[in-house]
Amino acid sequence: MIALLLRDLKLAIRAGGGFGLGLAFFLIVTILVPFSVGPQSALLATIAPGVLWLGALLACLLSLDRLLALDWEDGSLDLLATAPLPLEGVVSIKALAHWITTGLPLVLAAPVLGVLLSLPGQGYVWLVISLLLGTPALSVIGTFGAALTVGLKRGGLLLSLLVLPLYVPTLIYGAEVARRGAIGMEVETPLLMLAGITAATVALLPFASAAVLRVNLR
Amino acid sequence: MTIAAKANSVWEYANPKKFLATSERVLPFFWVTSALCVGIGLIWGFFFTPDDYKQGSTVKIIYLHVPSALMAINCWLMMLATSLIWLIRRHHVSALAARAAAPVGIVMTLIALATGAIWGQPMWGTWWAWDPRLTSFLILFLFYLGYVALWQAIDDPDTAADLTSILCLVGSVFAILSRYAVNFWNQGLHQGASVMRAGAITGTDTEEKVSNVFFYPLLFCIIGFVLLFIALVLYRTGTEIRARRMRALLARERVGG
Numbered sequence: 084m085i086a087l088l089l090r091d092l093k094l095a096i097r098a099g100g101g102f103g104l105g106l107a108f109f110l111i112v113t114i115l116v117p118f119s120v121g122p123q124s125a126l127l128a129t130i131a132p133g134v135l136w137l138g139a140l141l142a143c144l145l146s147l148d149r150l151l152a153l154d155w156e157d158g159s160l161d162l163l164a165t166a167p168l169p170l171e172g173v174v175s176i177k178a179l180a181h182w183i184t185t186g187l188p189l190v191l192a193a194p195v196l197g198v199l200l201s202l203p204g205q206g207y208v209w210l211v212i213s214l215l216l217g218t219p220a221l222s223v224i225g226t227f228g229a230a231l232t233v234g235l236k237r238g239g240l241l242l243s244l245l246v247l248p249l250y251v252p253t254l255i256y257g258a259e260v261a262r263r264g265a266i267g268m269e270v271e272t273p274l275l276m277l278a279g280i281t282a283a284t285v286a287l288l289p290f291a292s293a294a295v296l297r298v299n300l301r
Numbered sequence: 302m303t304i305a306a307k308a309n310s311v312w313e314y315a316n317p318k319k320f321l322a323t324s325e326r327v328l329p330f331f332w333v334t335s336a337l338c339v340g341i342g343l344i345w346g347f348f349f350t351p352d353d354y355k356q357g358s359t360v361k362i363i364y365l366h367v368p369s370a371l372m373a374i375n376c377w378l379m380m381l382a383t384s385l386i387w388l389i390r391r392h393h394v395s396a397l398a399a400r401a402a403a404p405v406g407i408v409m410t411l412i413a414l415a416t417g418a419i420w421g422q423p424m425w426g427t428w429w430a431w432d433p434r435l436t437s438f439l440i441l442f443l444f445y446l447g448y449v450a451l452w453q454a455i456d457d458p459d460t461a462a463d464l465t466s467i468l469c470l471v472g473s474v475f476a477i478l479s480r481y482a483v484n485f486w487n488q489g490l491h492q493g494a495s496v497m498r499a500g501a502i503t504g505t506d507t508e509e510k511v512s513n514v515f516f517y518p519l520l521f522c523i524i525g526f527v528l529l530f531i532a533l534v535l536y537r538t539g540t541e542i543r544a545r546r547m548r549a550l551l552a553r554e555r556v557g558g
Contacts (some may be wrong), residue, residue: 090459135315151485188344199440223460226546227471231464231467231468232451232454234455234460235454237392238454240449241450241451241454243448244441244443244446244447245450245451245468247443247447248440248443248444248447248475248476248479249471249472249475251440251475251479251482251483252475252478252479252481252482255479255486256482256483256485259486260483271486273485280478283449288471289472291467291470294467295463295464295467296458298463298464298467299460
């Protein structure tokens with residue numbers, strides 16, 4: 084399992100694109116927002132949590148079609164399926180690798196970009212916590228979408244369409260935690276819901292992803 | 302003994318031939334009764350009920366809005382059930398029925414959204430609001446779109462049936478999750494459940510309920526839409542079975558020739 088994780092991480096770093104793509108996209112979105120809505124810091128502070136969450140979600144979405152497609156093309160997915168490691172474990176590791184290469188950099192970059200969007204001081208902690216809790220769910224759900232569309236030639240658009248409604252609850256609770264944190268309200272309810280979604284998806288969705296992948300590899 | 306038990310089983314309709322024969326026999330009944338019910342309900346509702354004291358004649362959109370919204374949700378439930386049957390018992394008719402129902406569900410969702418917008422404009426002063434119920438329906442619409450797109454994208458029918466079934470299961474969980482998330486996110490303009498409510502029927506409820514004047518024609522419309530949905534799904538499933546048979550025949554001809 085660790086070997087597979089290390090392999091995926093190495094591939095993501097050395098092949099280029101995978102590692103920086105999501106981060107660059109996140110950067111572009113948040114830098115362009117003030118140009119489109121205006122530089123008033125009060126307005127920016129209001130929308131900052133939502134913009135940061137949306138940027139992180141879209142950045143995750145952007146890198147999903149590379150998640151399994153490359154392994155599918157060169158046949159290593161077939162090898163992984165016949166390996167002693169169960170397919171559920173493979174997809175979990177794939178999701179973890181995706182999170183480390185996409186989600187974690189986003190979490191680390193978010194506070195810096197929060198400064199650019201004049202996020203209120205008390206909001207940083209909750210922004211980072213909500214992203215830290217929420218992005219694993221995005222990766223796991225995305226892996227399910229990638230497994231569904233892995234056999235398709237141009238699955239990118241379909242992947243986005245399938246994953247979009249699945250992302251809605253995570254986005255709602257995640258952005259709500261960040262928003263409430265920024266204006267100093269109590270965050271317990273959405274935070275618990277967000278944690279619940281992440282825990283449930285991490286625990287259960289790999290089974291669905293593996294089942295789907297088995298059908299696609301048949 | 303076992304044969305007699307089998308003959309009475311509901312699973313014998315999983316045989317495409319038996320399904321086609323039975324559905325052809327009952328289809329005219331469903332077409333006629335659904336046309337009658339919807340016709341009676343709409344004519345009664347449009348011409349023989351008074352205008353609402355607050356909403357005027359716009360209240361009559363209810364006769365299309367409520368039944369279509371109801372069927373949009375029930376259609377997904379039916380797809381969930383048939384998907385489960387396909388995954389567990391591998392009956393092809395079941396998978397094809399789910400496939401046949403999805404476009405009907407899309408149309409029902411669209412009707413509900415469109416009539417809702419037309420109703421919302423004079424009542425709330427806006428075509429669209431990010432109200433929980435409206436938002437949930439938009440999300441449901443996205444689920445339907447993704448489901449149908451996945452069916453369209455995959456060539457092998459069994460693979461497509463498997464993948465869409467699992468998507469339907471996962472999607473159902475997330476649809477319910479979205480419903481509660483959206484409720485949490487915004488308190489809405491839309492009125493609560495006011496047609497079918499246990500409290501409203503037994504009279505223990507003090508909240509508003511649709512008046513009987515509007516309720517009886519609405520009941521006709523709802524029954525009519527249910528029958529119409531059954532008729533459409535049976536008809537479309539029959540078409541799917543025949544299309545698949547035709548493909549098999551063509552493939553056999555190619556191999557033979």
